[in-house]
Amino acid sequence: MKEAIHPDYHTITVVMTDGTKYETRSTWGKPGDVLQLDVDPKTHPAWVGGVNLRKTGQMEKFTNKFAFLDKAPAGAKNEEKKADAAPAPAAPKKEAKAAAPKAEGKKEAKKEVKKEEKKD
Secondary structure, rough: OOOOOOOOOEEEEEEEOOOEEEEEEEOOOOOOOOEOOOOOOOHHHHHHHOOOOOOOOOHHHHHHHHHHOOOOOOOHHHHHHHHHHOOOOOOHHHEEEEEEEEOOOHHHHHHHHHHHHHHO
8 A cells, every 4th residue: 555645534523513522533624623513413304304305206207297287177177077967969970080080190181081072
């Protein structure tokens, strides 16, 4: 081992926030120095139960980002209740296809419309 490259390991006094003192060995400061703590395990919220941790997981981020999708407009709730009370009559198949083309893509939707026009 090389000489004189390691820090000096000496005794210091540590003073906690409540005034209690104890001696320990450290490389901090000079021999006999006093280390006054501003925060210690007796007063820090993490150790005394006052911590309010945010949820930072991926699922929480996703939920927070898209929370507005869960909230339906005020009128939509009333419409849902009406729809549950009396179901709408079923539409004929031809009209249903023309009204709602397949969601495969715009080209397929246009083809469907052209086919319907040729039939008429």
